[in-house]
Amino acid sequence: MTKTIKVSRAWGEVIEARALVMREGFSPRYDLDRWTGVISRIGHSAEGESIRDRVLVIPTTKGGVAGGWAFFDLLHKGIAPKALVFGKLNPVMVQGAVLARMPVTEGWDEDALQVIRTGDMLRIDPASRVITVLD
């Protein structure tokens, strides 16, 4: 059965990619090795995982203005994620995503951390504000 999640706000084009689910907040400056694309913060729930070509599913944001440039920089380095799916976000994530032309969403009608698992193939449709977990 196909599962869907409705989001509150969204920007960007339709994309499909596999999920990387985080259990806590995320900041590209605090948590990520921005030269390899691997989560490097000691003890982060996704420590050791690469964000490359993934849809990052993130409950909250931490910090920080680094995301304003960091997603664009990751794109340039070829290690960017495909999209950002947030429970709660701050404007930095939107500003950074728009610069990197990376779809971004906020809010979910069902707890995405329960519905989506790392490795699931997702379809993000910002115009309809829907995330679909594809079988």
Next chain:
Amino acid sequence: MTGHMEPRGESAAAGTMLLDAHEQAMLRGDHGPAVQEAIRFQIEVGNFFEAKRFVTITNAHVMGDIEVMGDGGLEHLRAMGEHHARCTVPTSSNAQCMHFHADPRLKQDEEEIGKENEILQRYKTMRIAPTDTCIPYQTVYQPKMGEHVAWGDTGTVIYANSVLGARTNFEAGKASFAAALTGRTPEYGFHLDEVRRGTILVELRAQLRDLADWGALGKIVGHPHQDYFAVPVIDGIDRMPLSDELKHLGASLASYGSMAMFHMVGVTPEASTREDAFRGRQPAGTMVVTDADIQAVYDGYRYRDGGNNIVVFSGPQLSLFEMQDLAELFQGRKVAPGMAAVVTTNHMVYSDAKRLGYVDVLEGAGVTILQGVCFYILQRLSKIREENGWTNLISNSGKLVNTITAHRFNTVLRRTADCVEIACTGRLA
């Protein structure tokens, strides 16, 4: 109080936003391609947050250095230069990533230094003053109550909103440059009255003695409430806090909680009373913070064995009075073998601290003083850590011990005098 310009002539919709004639001209390209691209970007961001219009700003503070922008960001900046981008409001730059210091322990990449110099040169061409500071509110410009600005560093934003009563969102990367070029920003978030009301009540029953205590309070309140739109109201402070104390509280709240505003009853300008801070609404939650809670923050850090260690005073950059305090604490002492001690401040504070003798005292004690940078954003920091074998990083900054963790330091928060003691004895207490 909103300070926005009334639309002149015909207005037109751009998604959720209504543009005045001047903004339409910018969008058409009448003011050149740099301004056109900037306002397009701002409209996209504004639409995400369902902004209804732009608000004019008086000041911008841009964030960008080679470490965070990378080559892609530098190319973007070059393209802006080719389009003759020029700031239309007074604009300062945030702390940068290159220290230009001779200390061989803190070596940075020559090629990247060249790129950073190019960025700083391009700033001047764009009419950005390269102040290289994360404390513009203490040294460069203090916006007034109700004044709209576009600031690109979280610590500056929370200070402007909370302590000064000015109005800004986190304006990161491209967003701060776009605002500097167009002289406006989409009206959403903390530009709006309803977003500035308190949401969480914090009953303070603790004596905050040291800057690190203020950072600890920021961690206690920020960490469980990671929400940009959460606005804590702190009630129960027993004295008038200093600017440096509110600076450390704000930087920590912004770091742990991604927060952009707090109120402190009887202290900050939009919180003469508790009711005033909540604008008549009920708090969504209440927490009590005691001395034991503050102590528990310190007790929660663990040292790791092995290697050398570093004590850092940074995040935010030190004010002149912090430099004075530190000079008194290091007077006649020496940093111990196997330890390093680093201070960061801006060029303005450094110049006066040099003139007043604080720099000589600190450097005489073996402290390295870096100008125009913040420690956690230093270019090549992970490698610098490895080359020096630094295991533990001890700091009096609640923010720094949180922000630096991607570089795999084991961080420990300690009070200022304890940090100096650790630096000079090497004993990890």
